[in-house]
Amino acid sequence: MKKFYNLESIAVVIDEINIDTDDIIPKQFLKTIQRSGLGKFLFYNRRYDSSNNKKDNFILNQSPWDSAEILITGSNFGCGSSREHAPWALLDFGIKCIIAPSFADIFYNNSIKNGLLPLTLSKNLINILSDYSLKKKYLKVSLLDQKIYYDDISLDFTIPNDIKERLLNGYDDVELTLQKGNLINLYEKKQYNEKSWKLVDNE
Amino acid sequence: MNNPKTLFDKVWENHIVGDLDSGQNIIYIDRHLVHEVTSPQAFEGLRIHNRKVRRPDLTLGVADHNVPTTSRNLGIESIKDKIARIQVETLEKNLAENNIEYIPLNSINQGIVHIIGPELGFTLPGTTIVCGDSHTSTHGAFGALAFGIGTSEVEHVLATQTLLQTKPKNMKIEINGTLGKNISSKDIILKIISQIGTSAGTGHVIEFMGSTIKKMSMEERMTICNMSIEAGAKAGMISPDIITLEYLKDKKFSPKNKKWDRATQEWKKLYSDENAFFNTSYNINVDKLKPMVTWGTSPEDGISINEAIPNPSDFENSEKEKSMNKSLEYMGLTPGTKMTDVSIQKVFIGSCTNGRIEDLRSASSVIKGKKVAKNLHAIVVPGSGLVKKIAEEEGIQDIFLDAGFEWRDPGCSMCLGMNPDQLENQERCASTSNRNFEGRQGRGGRTHLVSPATAAACAIAGTFVDVSEGW
Ligand code: SF4
Numbered sequence: 001m002k003k004f005y006n007l008e009s010i011a012v013v014i015d016e017i018n019i020d021t022d023d024i025i026p027k028q029f030l031k032t033i034q035r036s037g038l039g040k041f042l043f044y045n046r047r048y049d050s051s052n053n054k055k056d057n058f059i060l061n062q063s064p065w066d067s068a069e070i071l072i073t074g075s076n077f078g079c080g081s082s083r084e085h086a087p088w089a090l091l092d093f094g095i096k097c098i099i100a101p102s103f104a105d106i107f108y109n110n111s112i113k114n115g116l117l118p119l120t121l122s123k124n125l126i127n128i129l130s131d132y133s134l135k136k137k138y139l140k141v142s143l144l145d146q147k148i149y150y151d152d153i154s155l156d157f158t159i160p161n162d163i164k165e166r167l168l169n170g171y172d173d174v175e176l177t178l179q180k181g182n183l184i185n186l187y188e189k190k191q192y193n194e195k196s197w198k199l200v201d202n203e
Numbered sequence: 204m205n206n207p208k209t210l211f212d213k214v215w216e217n218h219i220v221g222d223l224d225s226g227q228n229i230i231y232i233d234r235h236l237v238h239e240v241t242s243p244q245a246f247e248g249l250r251i252h253n254r255k256v257r258r259p260d261l262t263l264g265v266a267d268h269n270v271p272t273t274s275r276n277l278g279i280e281s282i283k284d285k286i287a288r289i290q291v292e293t294l295e296k297n298l299a300e301n302n303i304e305y306i307p308l309n310s311i312n313q314g315i316v317h318i319i320g321p322e323l324g325f326t327l328p329g330t331t332i333v334c335g336d337s338h339t340s341t342h343g344a345f346g347a348l349a350f351g352i353g354t355s356e357v358e359h360v361l362a363t364q365t366l367l368q369t370k371p372k373n374m375k376i377e378i379n380g381t382l383g384k385n386i387s388s389k390d391i392i393l394k395i396i397s398q399i400g401t402s403a404g405t406g407h408v409i410e411f412m413g414s415t416i417k418k419m420s421m422e423e424r425m426t427i428c429n430m431s432i433e434a435g436a437k438a439g440m441i442s443p444d445i446i447t448l449e450y451l452k453d454k455k456f457s458p459k460n461k462k463w464d465r466a467t468q469e470w471k472k473l474y475s476d477e478n479a480f481f482n483t484s485y486n487i488n489v490d491k492l493k494p495m496v497t498w499g500t501s502p503e504d505g506i507s508i509n510e511a512i513p514n515p516s517d518f519e520n521s522e523k524e525k526s527m528n529k530s531l532e533y534m535g536l537t538p539g540t541k542m543t544d545v546s547i548q549k550v551f552i553g554s555c556t557n558g559r560i561e562d563l564r565s566a567s568s569v570i571k572g573k574k575v576a577k578n579l580h581a582i583v584v585p586g587s588g589l590v591k592k593i594a595e596e597e598g599i600q601d602i603f604l605d606a607g608f609e610w611r612d613p614g615c616s617m618c619l620g621m622n623p624d625q626l627e628n629q630e631r632c633a634s635t636s637n638r639n640f641e642g643r644q645g646r647g648g649r650t651h652l653v654s655p656a657t658a659a660a661c662a663i664a665g666t667f668v669d670v671s672e673g674w
Contacts, residue, residue, distance in 0.1 A: 016529070017522050018401060018501050022640040027621045031269065031286040033243035033293050035354075045642050050628070074522060076402040079435065080640060081619075082337040083241065084353035105371075105405055105437055106337060110353035160369070162225030173355075174254065176223060177363045183221035184257075184365060187231055197458035197466035198233055198330065200260055202304075 002115045003170035007097055007141040009069035011133040012059055019073060020080035021107060025089040038085055039092030060093075069096045070139055072130050075123075078107025087111045097141050099148075101126060112163050115170065117143060119157050128155075143168055207476035209373045210442050211408040214348045214473070218331050220365055227367045232360050233330035234347075236316045237264040237303070239294040240621070241335030245358035246297040256301040257364045263325055264298040265306040266291045267315045268621050272584050272611035278309050287622070301361075312455070314587020314613040317341040317555035321425065322589055324454025328443040328470040333360055338555050338637065339438075340431040344424035345451070346443035346473045348408070351432065371406050371437045372482040375475070377413040380490035385670040387565060388423035389557060389635070389654035391415070392430040393495035395487060397505035404436025407483065410475060411441050415489055421450040422561035429556045430637050433502040442474040494670050496542050497639050497652040499530035504639070506542065508657065509669050514538035533641050534649050535629060542667040547651070549632035550581035550662040551644070552608075554618035557635035557655045558586025563594050566635075566659035567602040569674045575607035576665030582609040582624070584616040608662065620645045633661040 029041040046058045059065045071090070077100040078086060087110045090098070097117040111118045119141070121129070132150050133139065140149040143164060147154045165171070177184075192199060208216075220229040235258075242264075249256065256262065269287040279295070282288040291308075298305040306312045312319060317338050320326040326342040332349035333339060335357040342349035356366055378391060409431050416424065424441050431439030448467055451457045458466045493507035504527075506513065515527035515538065531538065536545065552558075552566050563585065575581050583603050585591035591613055594600050600610050617624040618636040626632055626648025635658050639650040653661065660670040668674075 017526050020638075020640045022619075022638070022643050026642055026646075027619050030240050030621065031284070031290050033247070033290055035244050045646060050646060076405070076435065079401055080337065080638060082335060082351040082353055084244075084335075084355060087353075102402060102405060104402070104435060106351055106353060110355065113353065113355035162223070162227050162369075165225060173367055174252070174359050174362045177229060177359065177365055177367065178254075180221055180223070180229060181363075183229065184231070184363060187220040188364075191231070195465075195469065197462040197469075198327075200234075200263075200325065200456050201458050201462060202456055 001113065001170045001172060004115055004117055004143050004167040006143070007069055008138050010064055010136055011070035011072050011099070011129065011139050012065040012068035013072045013130045013133055014059065015074060015130065017074035018076045018079055021078055021083050021086040022080055024078070024086040025083065030083060030085055035088050036092065038089035039094070042089040042093045064136060067094065069094055070141065071095050071098045072126060072133060073098065073100045075101040077103050079104035082106045084110045087114045087116045091116050099126060099129065112167060113173065115167060117141070117167060119159070121157055125155055207479040209475040209479040209481065210346060210410050210440055210473055211348065211373055212479070214329055214331065215370060217329065223367060227369055229365045230331060230368045231365050232333050233261060234325055234332040235262040235360050236320055236332070236334035236339070237262060237298070237357070238268060238316050238334070238336060239266040239290045240268045241354050242297065242357055243290065243293045244354045245335070245361060248358040249361060254362045256303065256361045259302040261364065262303045262361070263306070264294060264303050265313060265316055265319060266294055266308060268615045268619065270308060270614040271622055272614045272616045272624060275309050275612050278307065311588040311592060314590065315555045315558060315615055317429065318558055318586035318590065321345065321421070322454070322587055324451050324457030327451065327457070327466070328447060329473050333366065337432045338429050340436065341425050341429040341555055343428040343431065343438050343440040344421060345447055346440060346470065348438055348440065350438040371408050373480065374404060374407040374409045374436070374483040375481045376409055376411050376485045376487065378411060378415040378487050378489060379413045380415055380488040382415070382489055382492065383671050385569060385656040385674055386492055386494060387654045387656060388419060388426045390492055390495045391489055392427045393497065393502070393505040393652060394492060396430065396434050396502050397495070399434060399485060401433060401501055401503045402435040404431060404434040407436050408438045408440060409434065409436045411439060416441055417444070420561060421446060422559045425559065426556055430502070433637055443470050494654060494657045496657065496667055498534065498536060498542065499527065500533055500639055500641050501530065502637065502639060502652060504530065505652070508542050508667055511541045512536055512538050543669065544666065545631070546666045547631045547633050547661055548579060549626060549630055550579065550658050551617040551632055551634040551636065552582070552655055552658050553584030553586065553616055554636035555586065556637045558584060558590065560590050560593050562635065562655040563590065563599050566655035567599045569656050569670055570606045570659045570663055571602050573606055573663045575662045579662060579665050581607065581662040582611055582617065584611040585613050587613045606663070617644050619643060633658045633667065
């Protein structure tokens with residue numbers, strides 16, 4: 001996984017609650033067997049009309065918002081389907097950090113597995129950042145300091161320590177777990193001695 | 204009792220392999236279900252890192268999302284969409300290369316992953332079950348800890364048979380009372396979500412309990428747990444009992460003979476101790492529950508079917524007001540309209556929420572001898588080959604066909620419309636599925652979530668209709 005570095009960017013604001021993963025990346029793009037190239041289909045139904053023409057009235061089709069690396073949005077972002085295509089599409093489009101009052105669990109997990117930073121902030125603070133961002137001014141996000149800087153001001157955010165470490169170091173979770181392979185072996189041995197019913201009985 | 208535990212606590216603790224230095228638990232996974240849409244990149248990841256599948260024997264694969272629901276005689280050749288076909292072929296290839304059992308398209312056992320897991324006894328109480336699919340929560344009806352994961356986590360499970368997790372919180376929802384005629388567990392879960400909202404469950408595992416749950420069949424319990432994810436929960440669970448055991452006995456992959464006896468001894472310990480701690484609790488009485496329907500584009504937009512569409516300006520919370528206005532515009536509805544005055548063009552009966560045999564029994568019982576309304580298109584997509592077979596044996600297929608429904612082959616179908624089964628722009632559908640998001644069933648399509656009995660009655664009436672009265 002890629003490491004997460006400090007970010008400096010304008011932030012695009014989509015002030016809506018419950019944005020679901022069907023909205024972020026519609027089903028017709030889930031047929032791919034690759035992770036890459038999904039950015040062009042991000043928010044497809046909002047960005048393109050049914051004849052495939054770009055809709056100018058959607059903010060992600062407008063400059064400079066189309067180059068924002070930060071997305072500020074409403075609560076329960078990423079609810080619905082478990083499709084990891086959602087963070088893949090956001091990252092491929094260029095979004096590296098999402099700020100919202102809350103995230104759906106699976107989306108949150110999928111994001112950190114891909115180095116996309118989901119930040120939870122109170123609605124009040126989000127309103128302040130949104131107002132500031134509408135002026136097309138840069139935000140700076142430092143994960144190491146757990147701070148967001150705007151103008152000469154900074155505000156703190158919290159993030160679980162293990163997630164911070166993982167993003168900063170770009171850890172490979174599978175590798176970390178495989179290093180604990182002896183524990184898995186032990187667990188399996190004990191489990192299947194005591195509970196052989198747990199094996200799949202295929203007769 | 205010392206340190207009373209919830210059902211979830213017990214299953215969780217049984218599966219802790221160890222901890223990472225960061226404090227995250229390594230959780231052992233007993234059962235892994237794999238489908239075509241969320242697995243290709245995971246297998247690709249294994250190949251890139253030269254890693255092997257640790258426990259092919261605990262993994263089961265099936266294609267369901269992308270498969271046609273009309274004639275399957277040609278097997279994979281019957282998938283006309285080239286890209287979809289490549290995805291299913293990739294699944295078949297990945298599973299074969301890794302010695303993982305696969306249920307082919309033309310097998311009687313093929314079906315929606317969350318329907319076949321239980322049906323084949325792959326799903327067992329007290330186990331941990333994952334799948335790259337959010338409705339994995341369905342399997343929690345058996346007292347399993349079952350949850351949906353993303354593709355990176357699919358790869359993690361394939362490589363290590365474990366997941367890195369932080370323990371979620373405990374929530375309980377107690378359901379008491381007796382359901383009226385033609386009211387089902389789908390109405391209960393829609394009611395619950397309309398009350399607690401789609402993010403109430405975030406970070407929690409919900410245990411459903413109470414006298415109503417105790418009386419329910421496994422099918423009904425699965426419908427409830429299936430939609431835990433629509434309440435934002437990590438998983439839903441129900442303590443296993445005699446109904447659970449009767450369902451599982453002699454299923455294809457269930458433990459047999461002595462193993463069955465030992466397993467059932469263990470399963471009897473799977474309940475929440477008295478005084479176990481729940482971070483959050485809710486209670487609901489369903490004596491007076493009416494059939495539910497959603498009017499908007501979030502599963503929390505549920506009302507009784509004989510109510511009128513609420514007015515956004517009645518909501519203090521401006522965010523909710525804004526999102527309601529957006530939903531109503533998309534749905535082409537105005538506040539104050541009675542749902543029973545709204546006409547529909549499509550009816551879809553199927554999905555992992557309501558594609559089981561009891562769902563089809565319940566739907567067929569209200570339409571027997573009646574005809575689908577003019578200009579309305581209604582389809583039934585059984586959740587699996589086995590469901591389809593039983594329905595054909597019981598004469599349920601004939602009831603649907605006589606009424607003018609289409610009778611299809613199993614798959615996800617119009618639940619998400621990845622295959623050709625989709626809504627047209629602005630078409631309105633009474634659907635037994637679980638998500639009414641914008642565009643879910645087809646771009647511009649308008650989805651209203653309902654129970655199987657309601658969907659069937661609506662197909663006859665051509666509008667929304669109260670199936671608890673006079674049906
Ligand atoms: S039936 Fe619908 S919700 Fe269930 S697994 Fe298939 S697409 Fe997902």
